[in-house]
Amino acid sequence: MKRFIYTAAICILALASCTGPYETDFDFCLDRDECRFPADSGQSYFRVFGEGKWTATFEQEVEWLSIDKAEGMGESQVLVFHKKNEGLSRGVNLFIDHEDGTRKTIYMSQKSGLGTDKPAFSLASETIKLLNLSMSTKVMATSNVSAEAVDSAHVKIIYAGTDTTWLSDVKISPESLVFSAASNESGAERTATIEVSFNGAVWAEPYTVFLNIIQGSAGPEVSLEDSYELDPLGTKTLEISIGTNWDTGLYSYDVSDFSISDESFLRSVEFVDSTSTLKVLPSMNKTKDARTATLTWNAKDSAGSIVSTASTTLSQDVSPIQLDGDPVNLTEGGRYANCYILPDAGDAYYSLEPKLVSGNLPAEDITDAKLLWQTAESVLEYVAYSPLEGIMYIYKPAGAKGSAIVALTSEDGTIRWSLHFWATGESVGECTIGGVTFMDRNIGATADTAPVNGENDAAGMHYQWGRKDPFPTREKLTTNDNGDKYTCQTMAPVYPEDGVRLQKDTKGVTLDFTIENPGTYIWNGTSDLDWSNPQNNEYWKPDHKTDYDPCPYGYTVPSKDNLGKVATAIGKASSAYAGRNLTCDDGSSNFWCYADMYMRNENTATFTNNVKAYYWSSTTDGKLAYYLNDASVTTGSNMGRRIGIAVRCVKANNQ
DSSP states (O other), rough: HHHHHOOOOOOOOTTTOOSOOOOOOEEESSSSSSEESSSOOOEEEEEEEEEEEEEEESSSSSEEEEEEEEEESSSSEEEEEOOOOOOSEEEEEEEEETTSEEEEEEEEEEOOSSSSSSSSEEEEEHHHHHHHHOOEEEEEEEEEOHHHHTTEEEEEESSSOOOOEEEEEEEETHHHHHHHHOHHOOOOOOOEEEEEEEEETTTTSOOOEEEEEOOOOOOEEEOOOEEEEETTOSSSEEEEEOESOOOOOOOOOEEEEESOOOOEEEEEEETTTTTEEEEEEEEEOOOOOOOOOOOOEEEEEETTTTEEEEEEEEEEESSSOOOOOEEEEETTTHHHHHHHOOOSSSSSEEOOOOOOOOOOOOOSOOOEEEEEEEEEEESSSEEEEETTTEEEEEEETTTTOOOEEEEEETTTTTTTEEEEEEOSOOOOEEETTTTTESSSSOOSOOOSOOOSSOOOOTTOEEEEOOOOOOOOOOOOOOOOTTTTTTEESBBOBSOOOOOEEEEESOBBBBBHHHHOOOTEEEEEEEEOOOBHHHHHOOSBBTTTTOOOOOTTTTOOOOOOOHHHHHHHHHHHOOOOEEEEEEOOSSSOOOOEEEOOOEESSSSSSOOOOOOOOEEEEEEEEEEEEEETTTTTTEEEGOOOSSSEEEEOOEOOOOO
């Protein structure tokens, strides 16, 4: 009994300061049901009385108001913080829910920050366009104008022509302006202006708002272009938007009704309601003739009656690629990589899912694909990306050999990822050295044998340590007068010629920079001798294929121990000025360990005059990484990770 009297007394004392009808329930009560805040920022509080658990939630999320606790037990004080209000007055309900299911509500409001000397009555539109139909129209408004001030406002209709009776029933409130327009049967456009003036006695000076009204002579109409061209290769989605002659804020006609006379050559048709857009994806046109279909699009009123119709022609030319069958899927079965071998010597059409080695998407906003550079003018003759399918398509003509780098881009052209396509012109073999199975050539090489006249076919591509994107080798080697040493200081040409560039950088760059700039060779002049800032040992890892591994599916960058087998074999081989011809474990001699030059320098592509074979390993040592240095595997500050040298891939254990 004493406890009852004590608790009830607390509630009664608290309720004495309330500003309205208050709860008197002993088990659960509040000291107020409304909190009013000034326009300036500040804080206030309210109290919760009673027993048991309770929670506090706003009826809707607001950014101008917050509380210091969202739940409590028994009697509590809750602080309320409000931001400065520079606009119209605002308010929101705060619900206090007791564990017994009881709910109390506090309405929290804040004064307008505009002040009574600053009237504001802003219409959602200053000009609206009407169809020729008769209708009542509401234009929403925001204001600090009271209902009393609205009642004293002066409304005037100003007509631009001789017809002075087609607008009527103008009504204004603090939230809107409403008027009626008669149907326009004149056959010509007509205009008028509604002027609303608020009395100057209320504010320091009169305040006037204008609404311009244009009424056309036509009813609802939809329109399309005369014709639309579909992609002959069937890789790109055509997006068709229907044109309308009405203000979607005033009129709501259904434009989802369409038909296509022949969908047999269309792979998919999708209507996007939010944008009133039709997405059409065709199949490849392998026929000998162009194909057409008629698209008919209707607009309907609320009763379902057609009020307007438009038609257009969908046409598709014959595909420039006339190959039997579907494209070869390079990623079938999840065979994801950053480098894809194209061994077919003839015309070849490929498709692939451009995903990371891990199987994840490089980015969610990829919309297109483009060729960045290639080592010959026609390694690839066509690249495309279908956003609807998430599929890339490429075409390699017969006889093409070399490497091509293709970028995946977002709508604004930013590169989100890039892939290396390696046209070998023949099947790539393997060679086992000391029990470790390697590819029979460097990444990017189109030959696996010693050069006859200094060719660079067996050289392949160069890589900065940890990067997935390659750089071209040097031009054809020449010999000195004695014919005993190959030399070259010039990078082989690429197409287009600005596809690869060198960049001097004194601090290194981020991984994101290299992804967006795959054709940029980074020369970091700091003591770290690395292109990457911050340095990261996880880009390549021994015996593990990472998302940045440059090797084709089934292979990875060799570890220090892997390359140790090659070094041992080189130590036993006879010397050669162009490299080492090593014997595989099975007795064959198809492992040409090419004495490739390595790419370096910050301003020009410089290649060393050396007869040693250099290959990167995936094994790191502090700030450096191990590499094959002819008959040894070592590290050295003269071979920092910024240096570009060849990669000879090893059979992966995890693929």
